[in-house]
Amino acid sequence: VGANPSSPQASRSSLSDVARLAGVSPATASRVISGADYPVSATLRAKVEQAARTLGYTPDPVARAMATGRSRTIGVIVGAATDPYFAEVTHGVEERARRDGYLTILCSSDRELDVETAYLRLLREHRAAGAVLVGGAFDDSARLEAFRREVELATEQGMEVVCLAPRPHLAGVPTVSVDDRRMMADLTGYLASLGHRRLAFVGPADGFSTSDVRLAGLRETVAALQLPEPMVLRTGFDYHAGRQAAIRMLEDDLPDAVIGFSDETALGVLMTLRDAGVAVPERVSVAGVDSTREAEFVGLTTISIPMRELGAAAAARIIDPAREAGLAREVIKHRIVPRQTTARRVVPAMAAARA
Amino acid sequence: VGANPSSPQASRSSLSDVARLAGVSPATASRVISGADYPVSATLRAKVEQAARTLGYTPDPVARAMATGRSRTIGVIVGAATDPYFAEVTHGVEERARRDGYLTILCSSDRELDVETAYLRLLREHRAAGAVLVGGAFDDSARLEAFRREVELATEQGMEVVCLAPRPHLAGVPTVSVDDRRMMADLTGYLASLGHRRLAFVGPADGFSTSDVRLAGLRETVAALQLPEPMVLRTGFDYHAGRQAAIRMLEDDLPDAVIGFSDETALGVLMTLRDAGVAVPERVSVAGVDSTREAEFVGLTTISIPMRELGAAAAARIIDPAREAGLAREVIKHRIVPRQTTARRVVPAMAAARA
DNA sequence: TTGTACGCGTTATCAG
C-alpha cells in the first residue's frame, strides 16, 4: 500500500525522522524547521536543529506546496524567450529567485494571449508564488476576458502577479515599468534636435499596448515641434520586421531618421539599410529601444532600460510581498544612450558640397 | 483542522467530487482521469468523464507529484541565460514542453558547477521529470564529485538527465550533440582552403570540456596541413572575451583568420577589429560557432547547430523516455555556413598591387 | 509551550 513505489529513493529523511531523533513531536519539529513564529523552547529548538543537521534533512518542497498552497516558484511570461530584451529580464528574475532558492519557470507565449492564459493557469495549479508579465500584449478583446479571469483567479489564490509593462486592461495589477510615452517623446525630441524632420516608426500591428503608447509619444512630440507627419511601418517586433520595413523604405522613400519599437527591430532596419548602401548615420539615423547587448555591439543609439533590475525587482516583490506592498505603480527612469547610428542631419546641399 | 486556510479558493473541484457526482469510488475516477491502463467498464468510464466535464475538473499537479513522485516539469541548466545559444536551446525545450503541458524551469549557472549541483538537487526535490544539461563545464575536480553524486541521485529517483554537450566525467548519461572535434576540424580545413595559414582560436580558459575538444580538432588539422602553430587566446566565452582577445591581437600580431569558441566571442573579435580599422575579411577572416541570429545579422561565417531542435529533442526524451530509449549517444550533423566575414586570403604583395 | 490528529488531492495496493 502507498505511493511512489518504483523509486529506489536514496532514503531521504522526513520531518518525522527528525522529530523522532530529536525526541519531540512532528509538530514541534515542523515549527522549528519551517521558521514559524510559534513559541518553541530554546532547548527543543536546539535539539531539532541538531537532529536535522545529523540527518541532512531538507524539507520537501512538494509536500510543502501541498500543505501550504504555495511553492517557491516564479513564473515569467514573455513574448519570445529568445528576444534579447526578454532574455535579459528573465535572467534578472532567475538571479534574484535563485538567491532565495526559488525556481524560475520560463513561459514563452509567442505573444498569444491564449498561451499566456494557459500558462497562468498552469502556474496557479502548480502553486507558483507569483507570475511576472514581462511584455505588452495585443488588445485581443475576444481572448481578453478569459485572460483577466485567470489573473483574477491567480490573485485570489494568493499569487503575486506583477507587470513589467502596463497592461491597459489589467487595472489593479502592480506594475513597474518605464514611461513609454515620455521615453519616446524624449527620443523624438533628441532626433529633432539633430535636425531630423521626417521620422519613421517601425513596430508591430496596431493594438499592441506598449507600441501604441510609444507611437503616441512620438506623435505628440512631432505635433508639438511641427514636424511632418511620421511614417509608420507596422511590420512586427523582431529583426525580420526591421528588415521588411527597411526594404519598404528603400523602395518607397527614405526618412531622415528611423525609430524602432525595440533594438531588434532597429537593428533589422540598420543592417538592411547599410547592406543596400545607405549610409547610417550620414544619410539616415537609426535608433532603438531597450539597450540590449546587441545594440551595444553595433553601436546603436537606444534608450536604456534596466532589464535585469526590472526582473530582479519583480522577483523580489513576489518573494517578499510585504516589503514593497505600498507602491502599486512604480516608474523606472529611462535614459537616452546616443551612439554611432544617429548624427546631425546633413542637408542635401551640404552633402553635395562636401562630396 | 487542515491546511491552506487563507486561500479563498475559487472552489476547485477535486477528484472525489468527480467520483461522487459520477457515483463511483475515487479509485475508479482516478483510473479514468489519469488514463491508467487499468480495466474500467465503458459505462463507468463515460460517467466519470461526464462528471469531470460538468465540474470542469482538472487534476492537481502538486497532489499528483506527491503521489507519483513525478511532476510535469523539465529543468534546463545553462551557463548563462542571456547567451543567444543557450536562449535558443532553452526556447526549443520550452516549445516542446509546452505542447505536453510541461513547465520549463530555467536554471542559469554562471558556469559554476556548484550552482549546477544545487539546481539539480532542487529539481530533484521538486520531482522534475528531467533535466537538460545544455553546455560544457569546467573540469573542476574539487566540485565534480558532488556534481556526479547529484546526477546519480537524480537518475535513481527516476529523473531523465540529458546532456546536450559531452561531459567527459558523466559517462552513461545520454548525450545528443554535435561532434565538436570534427566540427572544428572542418572549419579549420575550410579556412585553410581559403589560403589562411596563421590561425587563432579565442575561447575560455583551459579545462572547459567543449572548448578543449574544439581546440583539439583545430590542432589536429593544423598539424595535418602543416600550418604554423595556432595562436590561442583564452579570454572567455562572451562578446567581451572576443573584444579582449582582439585587442591583444592588435597590440601583438594579427593572424590570417580567427575562430571564436562561439558566435558571441567571434562577434566581439569582429567588431573590435573593424573598430580598429582592420578590414574583415580582407585582412583577417573571422568565424564563429553556433549560427545564432546575431551571427546572421552581421553576416558572420559560422557553423550551423540546430539549437531549437536540440532543445526539443532533449525535452522529447524526457517527456517520453520509452520512445527513444535506444540511442544513448546521438550525434547531430553540423554544417559550415560561409558568410561575409571569411574570404580567400590576400597575400601582402597582392594587396599592395591592388591598392 | 508541547503533542495529537487531520487534511491537502492523488495514486496504488489489496481485498472483493
Add this chain to the structure above:
DNA sequence: CTGATAACGCGTACAA
C-alpha cells in the same frame, strides 16, 4: 472489474 484505504510529507487547529 470495482471499491475501501493507506500512504506521500508537511502544516496547523485544537486539546492538553
